[in-house]
Amino acid sequence: MKKVVKLLGVLMLMLCFAFTANGAEKKEKLYVGTNAEFPPFEYLEEGKVVGFDIDFINAIGEVMGKEIVVKDMSFDGLLPALQTNKVDVVVAGMTATEERKKAVNFSQPYYSANQVIILAEGNNDIKDFADLKGKKVAVMLGFTGDVVVSEMEDVKVERFNAAYAGIMALQNGKVDAVVLDSETANNYVAKNSGLKLAEGKGEAEDYAIAVKKSDAKLLEEINAAIDQIKADGTFGKIIEKHFN
Numbered sequence: 001m002k003k004v005v006k007l008l009g010v011l012m013l014m015l016c017f018a019f020t021a022n023g024a025e026k027k028e029k030l031y032v033g034t035n036a037e038f039p040p041f042e043y044l045e046e047g048k049v050v051g052f053d054i055d056f057i058n059a060i061g062e063v064m065g066k067e068i069v070v071k072d073m074s075f076d077g078l079l080p081a082l083q084t085n086k087v088d089v090v091v092a093g094m095t096a097t098e099e100r101k102k103a104v105n106f107s108q109p110y111y112s113a114n115q116v117i118i119l120a121e122g123n124n125d126i127k128d129f130a131d132l133k134g135k136k137v138a139v140m141l142g143f144t145g146d147v148v149v150s151e152m153e154d155v156k157v158e159r160f161n162a163a164y165a166g167i168m169a170l171q172n173g174k175v176d177a178v179v180l181d182s183e184t185a186n187n188y189v190a191k192n193s194g195l196k197l198a199e200g201k202g203e204a205e206d207y208a209i210a211v212k213k214s215d216a217k218l219l220e221e222i223n224a225a226i227d228q229i230k231a232d233g234t235f236g237k238i239i240e241k242h243f244n
């Protein structure tokens, strides 16, 4: 009898430890870099960073058992922040380009977009990218649109730090066109009067999560988590919430 009581006591003590250990255990943090000027992927709402990418990475964090901490910064500062360990991943509607792949690894793609041309409603002489010749074209510093337009001959490129600044320049007649990712362009055209999209579209681009080259395990975990949220319907729900 004495032995049983002793055993019970030990068992209860062990249980107690297990519970306090669990309760005290803090979730590991995953630091996420983004640039919240890219609706509907990431933007500020009452000072908070929200959008598709934020719901997406939170769902991934849920699967991985990690707490997501979002850090908002300039777009061209994102990959340097990743390289210098200020963030663990970058989720920013970032296109997995060959150039960037030299510096970082990308997860499996999660969204497909292309560059489009935003025009003032009354502009009928720009139909496609070739028509940008001789025109003043706004792009955002370091975006793929910047790369595409900068490679074209005879285009006067005006670089802005954020998409809305380019849109404002277009509205004020300071530029003839803005080249931007399709989904964000749709968003600005829908929310501002007097704007439209040109018919021509650029090549398809894949958005993916950027991870440091040395973080092979993290990349694997993220890809597995994306598989899971795609399979269990979570991903579909997030798509529906932001794109319908």
Ligand code: ARG
Residues within 6 Å of the ligand: 034, 035, 036, 037, 038, 041, 042, 075, 092, 093, 094, 095, 096, 142, 143, 144, 145, 181
């Ligand atoms: N897809 C484009 C790129 O990778 C634009 C991304 C802009 N994203 C942002 N969060 N500002 O260059």
